[in-house]
Amino acid sequence: MSVSIGTKAADHADAPAVVMRGITKRFPGVVALADVTLEVRRGELHAICGENGAGKSTLMKILSGVYQPDEGTLEIGGVPARFTGTRDAEKAGIAIIHQELALVEDLSVAANVFLGREKRTALGLLDDRSMHDECGRLLESLECPVSPATRTGGLRVGDQQLVEIAKALSLDASIVVMDEPTSALTESESARLERTIKRLLAAGTTILYISHKMDEVFRLADRITVLRDGRHVRTVNRVDTSPRQITSWMVGRELADHEFRQARTRGPTLLEVRGLTLPWPDHPRGYRLSNVSFDLHAGEILGVAGLMGAGRTELLETIFGAGEPTWTGEIRLDGKPVRFHHPREACDARIAMVTEDRKRLGLFPDLDVAGNVSLCSLSEALRGGFLSRRREEDLVAGPIRDTGVKTPGPHAAITGLSGGNQQKCIIGRWLLTKPAILLLDDPTRGIDVGAKAELYALIDRLCREGLGVILTSSELPELLTLADRIIVLAEGRLTAEFARAEATEQKIIEAATGG
DSSP states (O other): OOSSSOOOGGGGSSOOOOHHHHHHHEETTTTEEEEEEEEEEEEEEEEEOOTTSHHHHHHHHTTTTTTOOEEEEEEEEEEEEOOOSSSHHHTTTEEEEOOSOOOOOBBBBBHHHTTTTTOOOOOOOOOHHHHHHHHHHHHHHHOOOOOOSSGGGGOOOHHHHHHHHHHHHHOOSSSEEEEEETTOOOHHHHHHHHHHHHHHHHHHHHEEEEOHHHHHHHOOOOOEEEEEEEEEEEEGGGGEEEEHHHHHHHHHHHOOOOOOOOOOOOOOOEEEEEEEEEOTSSSSSSEEEEEEEEEETTTTEEEOOOOSSSSSSHHHHHHHHHTTOOOEEEEEEEEEOOOOOOOOOOOTTTTEOOOOOOOIIOOTTSBHHHHHHGGGGGGGGGTTEOOOHHHHHHHHHHHHHHHTTOOTTTSBGGGSSSSHHHHHHHHHHHTTTTTSSEEETTTTTTOOOOHHHEEEEEEHHHHTOOOEEEOOOOOHHHHHHOEEEEEEEETTEEEEEETTTTOEEEEEHHHHTTO
16 A cells, blocks of 8 residues: 555645546456546545446445555545555545445444454453443444444344444544445434534545435535446536436436326225234333234235334234234234244235345345246246256246346346346245235335336336235335325334325324324
8 A cells, every 4th residue: 555554634735535536447247437537525525326336336445445446546635545455445544334234243233343453451352341332432423222232133224234334433534435324224313324424524524425315415415426337427516416417417317206196096905904012022112013003905005104113124024924923913814814923824825025134134145136036936947846947037037027127137146236126136036926915125225216216116016906015115205105005103103194195204204203
């Protein structure tokens, strides 16, 4: 690395915080970045926008030392630099919060925050108390109620994301890269993070911020850089542009407004939930869900709103047979009481579920696209008891086509697809089971605006074909766009129900917070 550890910004006070010139990065069969130039001023929040696969994360991984560029140069505070690893970048004052969580689930929160940089006593022993106390202060600054001693694997995705943020903040970096930091956060958690960001900016920290959420970008950014297909499109001042202009530069075309106001035809009742209660013995509240009741009809989208911890995921997991079997109450399917002890039973009853954690619970990275799509319907691809590649290809061709998956072929690596296309593969997998009810748990988390528009259209079409859909989302505009009705959960209780015509963000937030 050509930048010294002791180099201070004051040595080059007039220089930009970051200058990347002519950056090119190639991977087998693809040019991820082609001659990209980026300049970031000191103390600004610089947003990086683009569709999945545009090169945003690759560019930031080069800045943070994860990758080395094939061509191009890098300057940090006016000093030429070439990082051979993340430690080099950290020594130069750069920290990155990755979109994909990189936590050790069996370690405590404090151990994850200081992993590889453990504090030690004068005798060389681990200073657990010091790490616990400092981690507690970091979590408190994020307004996160998690204890530093908590096992990380027991946390929900949103809390794990806050642990990643605390880990980056512990480096006391002058340049912080945030790659989709709010993708797993609720509205209230995102607001907490924004308060932290404003404190960092006030202290002179430079922030590079990747986000698909235009409302976030236009609340926070000083300037915006747009990438498309690995190339720099333009950099503009936030006050000189608009969300519509940014999205059109991102996708290379104008996007139609996501409006599905044409009335859907509501069919017969598919699902009835009555008095559903899910105990939580180790928690002071005593329950994850309490006395929740609602109906779902064929041909309608029922939205489920609520803050993190309100019980949205637990509700869907209980219906699907994937949660704790200790629940009480009644679930009726087509008028008949059911109690699923395993997701296979729910699948046999024509219920499908797309989980909120695509990476950990949805994808099988060792399988190709066809393997991921056919997974729940393998019996249809067998010949003489063995998997037939031809039958598998024929089986998955329809879901791949119908969901609009963009892939080089059925045997391409699933990990090589964008987040939106991976999500379409998971939805295609469940459509092969011919479900009557589709449970979607925050299905567009971490997906760009173009892919979101396609998924919205797909969900709307499936609903109009007669499916009953239960949709949770951490983005209220998404629920207001898609749902026919919205129920609101607050701390495990159903606090309100709104028809589409009467639902507003303010009403939902009030119901979700007890306001």
